[in-house]
Amino acid sequence: MDYHSFKKKYASFGKDIFQEIFRNNQDVIRIKKEKTALGNLEKIFNAVFSISCKKGFHAMSMRDLSEKTNISLGALYGYFPGKKQLLSIIQSQGDAMIRKVLARSSTAHEHPRNQLASVIKAHVFMSEMYRPWFYFIFMEAGRINPAQFKAVESMEKYTGKILVDILKQGEHQGVFKPGNHELTAGMIKAMQQEWYLKRWKYRRLKISVDEFADHLIAVVEAFCLAG
Amino acid sequence: MDYHSFKKKYASFGKDIFQEIFRNNQDVIRIKKEKTALGNLEKIFNAVFSISCKKGFHAMSMRDLSEKTNISLGALYGYFPGKKQLLSIIQSQGDAMIRKVLARSSTAHEHPRNQLASVIKAHVFMSEMYRPWFYFIFMEAGRINPAQFKAVESMEKYTGKILVDILKQGEHQGVFKPGNHELTAGMIKAMQQEWYLKRWKYRRLKISVDEFADHLIAVVEAFCLAG
């Protein structure tokens, strides 16, 4: 599967993000009309990503956010109870989204080789579709309070385990070489992260997501495949 | 070469860091007695790394720094002219240090295979010795002002070029397979970064620097070596 068809398949995910946020946080969001809320939530989140990509979330002031969104300072507080809570909304929403897609993609194939390639691609394509979320969570999450670091750790374990399980299963079937699968999983995850952490570099080199993902899989298979 | 012998060879580098900082910034450091300055500079830098690792540089207040170092708020300003300048001192000092070591290690061997392995190891070992510097520069640099982002870009290009040159040279000699060397270099750098960005994970898994570096080189060679 290439990025184009992946995007089509998961297009629906994106549309509902702000709806989910709105509904999951009814208790803290003061705005009651869903229609106006959704539009403004989108503006707000995009602005947060854009500003904190440049200077970091902590350095972003509420006044910055107000300017960028054209929503007044006072009105902003109708959409979230405070700056800290905004951070944790982004974190937990992103978390849920990633888990949902990854869980689906890891059961799509039978053969370990295809399974591995499929999971790797899903993650890279996912990070392309929602790059601001991925980048933000990596750079900002876990640095505010210990509870959020726990979430980062847990996610790291979760995505790691998916890869390790496939590698073990593949070794058992004689498809993959034996080895330190934890380490290999770490290497794979590092390469996946490269895509959303340094995308400016690959844009400049004119390397597409598909090229990147294929190269990544080629590296992994060269190392893992038996025979 | 393993980490132990690398550390011995480059031990002298560490001792002089604060001396270099002190001498390179005579114009802005008000403290004149070198001996007292060196001790306090070390305390200050370690505190900066420790605090901003947890909450980020921007979230670290000068009062936080004062508490952690047991140096009063006013006295701190004798060691650097302001918070922003402190950031740029760390950035440029780290930059110079990395370039110095990398330049030396890339000319240590003749055969491309050894050269590649040597450069990769040097970088990983380097990041182990000065992990706080590496982590700090990755997380904080380039997010304050555009000039510092330029420095990040330039460093990325520099380390990338070293790898690409070796890969090209190796391909020319028939040692390495042909391929998109820019992409391969990106993958290598991603895996190198993994070590200092997620060290807590490898500490928990009880994986040593040497194991990590060897695994990384094994992955790279499986993909790159011809035949």
Next chain:
DNA sequence: GTCTATACACAGATAGAC
């Protein structure tokens, strides 16, 4: 629901005694 005006806390930085 959205705005402006403002309260209040805390940041970086300096002055001046010791």
Next chain:
DNA sequence: GTCTATCTGTGTATAGAC
């Protein structure tokens, strides 16, 4: 060289008119 006390700007958050 180091301290305490303080100045001044900026940040988050709220109150209350529209």
